[in-house]
Amino acid sequence: MKIVVIGCTHAGTAAIVNCAKLYPDAKITVYERNDTISFLSCGIALYVAGIIKDPKGLFYSSPEKLAELGVSTKMSHDVVSVDISEKKLKVHNLKSKEEFEDTFDKLIVTTGSWPILPKVDGSTLENILISKNYYHSNTIIEKSQKANNIVVIGAGYIGVELVEAFEMNNKKVTLIDSQDRILSKYLDKEFTDKAEKALSDHAIKLALSETVIRFEGVDGKVSKVITNKGQYEADLVILSIGFKPSTELFKGQLEMLGNGAIVVDEYMHTSKEDIYAAGDSCAVKYNPIEKQEYIPLATNAVRMGTLVARNLVKPTTKYMGTQGTSGIKIYDYNIASTGLTENSAKTYGIDVKTVMVEDNYRPEFMPTYDLAQLKVVYEKDSRRILGAQIVSKADLTQSINTMSVCIQNKMTIDELAFVDFFFQPHYNKPWNLLNLAGLSAE
Known part of the structure; x- marks a missing residue:
C-alpha cells in the first residue's frame, strides 16, 4: 500500500506516526513545503514574550x-497539482527546482490553513507580518525589538496573546x-468585559468596532x-484576522464548505474514495448544532489525524465531533469556553436560556479564595447543555473540559445539578460550581 501525505503539522504528523505503526509494510511518503514539521504555533506568543527561551521545545517531531x-x-x-481520478500528483522541489510526478493508493490531505490577508491599500509594505509558523515567530521577535508602536489586527486568541506579549516587552500596543x-467567537460580554479591562489596565489600546x-x-x-x-502609528503590524483552509489543490474535486474546508464523514473519508482529510483543511x-463547521484547533487536528490512520483500510473508529473547547490566560485571568455562547446561539437561531454562577471557588475559611464566574x-425546550464559559484568577479551566463531555453526551442542565464531584477544601466546595449551575437553572 502506497500512502502519500500532503502537509505535516498537527494532523499530518499524527496521521503519519499512526500509519507507520499500524501498517508497517506500507510505503509512506510525506510532502511538506516548509523545512520544519510539527510546530506548535500556539506557543508563538510565549516565545515572543520571552517566557519560552528555547523554541526547540515547540517542535514535537522531526524528519529524522x-x-x-x-x-x-x-x-x-510543494505539491502543485493533484489528479484524484488518476491517483497521481505533481511535486515541485523548492530547492533543486526539479518537478516530478508521484502516485498513491491512499492520499491523506493535511494541508492545514493560512492566515487571512486583508485586501487593502498598502498591505505589501514592509513590517506587516503574519503569525503562523516558526519562521514568522522569529521574524516577529526580530522586528519587534526595533519597534516602538506595534499594531495587532484581529482580536482572537492569537491577537490577544500577542498584544500581551508585546506589552510585557514594554511596547506601545494597539489591538484593532x-x-x-x-x-x-468564544466568550459572551460578561467575560470579554473582564478581559478587555485587563488589557486596558496594562495600557493596551483597544480599537474595537473599527475596520x-x-x-x-x-x-x-x-x-x-x-x-x-x-489612525494609529505603527512601526510593526501583525495580522491575526483568522484562518482559511489551504485546499486550492482540491477545488472541484472534493466536496467543500463555502470557505474551502473539505467535508469529511465520521471516518475521515472525503467525498472521493481513498482520499482522507484531517485538521485545519x-x-x-x-456537536452543539450537529452540523459541519470550520473550527481550526490543534486538538481537533491531532484527533482527526489519528483517526485517519485507524480508518485508512477499513472503518474502525468514529469521530465523536467537537465542541470547539479552548482556553486562554490573560494576565491574572484563566479563561476557557466550550460549545455555544449565548450570542452565537442567537446567530444560529437556537432558543436558549443561560445560568450564571458567581461564587468563591473554595470555602471562605481557607486562607485564600478567589471569585469564579x-x-x-x-x-x-430540551434543556440540553450547549455551551459553557469560566473565568477566575484560580485555574479552574479543567471544569470546561468536563462541560465539553457533558455537551458531547447530550446531558441536560438538570442532570448537571447532581453529577458526582469530589469535595476537598483545598480545591472546591461541597457543591461544585458546575453543580451550582444546574441547581440554579430555572
Missing part, C-alpha cells in the same frame, strides 16, 4: 524521527478588531494603520 519509522519525508517539496468585543481601510508607509515601511474611525462535526448555555 519520521525516518526512524520508515517514512520518506520530503521537506521543501471590526467586532465590538475581543474574543467574541482597517489602508496602511500608509515611509520609505517602503509601514508607518500608520488607517481605520474607518481613526477540514470542516468538523460541531461560570456561565452555562442550554436549549430552552
Whole structure:
C-alpha cells in the first residue's frame, strides 16, 4: 500500500506516526513545503514574550524521527497539482527546482490553513507580518525589538496573546478588531468585559468596532494603520484576522464548505474514495448544532489525524465531533469556553436560556479564595447543555473540559445539578460550581 501525505503539522504528523505503526509494510511518503514539521504555533506568543527561551521545545517531531519509522519525508517539496481520478500528483522541489510526478493508493490531505490577508491599500509594505509558523515567530521577535508602536489586527486568541506579549516587552500596543468585543467567537460580554479591562489596565489600546481601510508607509515601511474611525502609528503590524483552509489543490474535486474546508464523514473519508482529510483543511462535526463547521484547533487536528490512520483500510473508529473547547490566560485571568455562547446561539437561531454562577471557588475559611464566574448555555425546550464559559484568577479551566463531555453526551442542565464531584477544601466546595449551575437553572 502506497500512502502519500500532503502537509505535516498537527494532523499530518499524527496521521503519519499512526500509519507507520499500524501498517508497517506500507510505503509512506510525506510532502511538506516548509523545512520544519510539527510546530506548535500556539506557543508563538510565549516565545515572543520571552517566557519560552528555547523554541526547540515547540517542535514535537522531526524528519529524522519520521525516518526512524520508515517514512520518506520530503521537506521543501510543494505539491502543485493533484489528479484524484488518476491517483497521481505533481511535486515541485523548492530547492533543486526539479518537478516530478508521484502516485498513491491512499492520499491523506493535511494541508492545514493560512492566515487571512486583508485586501487593502498598502498591505505589501514592509513590517506587516503574519503569525503562523516558526519562521514568522522569529521574524516577529526580530522586528519587534526595533519597534516602538506595534499594531495587532484581529482580536482572537492569537491577537490577544500577542498584544500581551508585546506589552510585557514594554511596547506601545494597539489591538484593532471590526467586532465590538475581543474574543467574541468564544466568550459572551460578561467575560470579554473582564478581559478587555485587563488589557486596558496594562495600557493596551483597544480599537474595537473599527475596520482597517489602508496602511500608509515611509520609505517602503509601514508607518500608520488607517481605520474607518481613526489612525494609529505603527512601526510593526501583525495580522491575526483568522484562518482559511489551504485546499486550492482540491477545488472541484472534493466536496467543500463555502470557505474551502473539505467535508469529511465520521471516518475521515472525503467525498472521493481513498482520499482522507484531517485538521485545519477540514470542516468538523460541531456537536452543539450537529452540523459541519470550520473550527481550526490543534486538538481537533491531532484527533482527526489519528483517526485517519485507524480508518485508512477499513472503518474502525468514529469521530465523536467537537465542541470547539479552548482556553486562554490573560494576565491574572484563566479563561476557557466550550460549545455555544449565548450570542452565537442567537446567530444560529437556537432558543436558549443561560445560568450564571458567581461564587468563591473554595470555602471562605481557607486562607485564600478567589471569585469564579461560570456561565452555562442550554436549549430552552430540551434543556440540553450547549455551551459553557469560566473565568477566575484560580485555574479552574479543567471544569470546561468536563462541560465539553457533558455537551458531547447530550446531558441536560438538570442532570448537571447532581453529577458526582469530589469535595476537598483545598480545591472546591461541597457543591461544585458546575453543580451550582444546574441547581440554579430555572
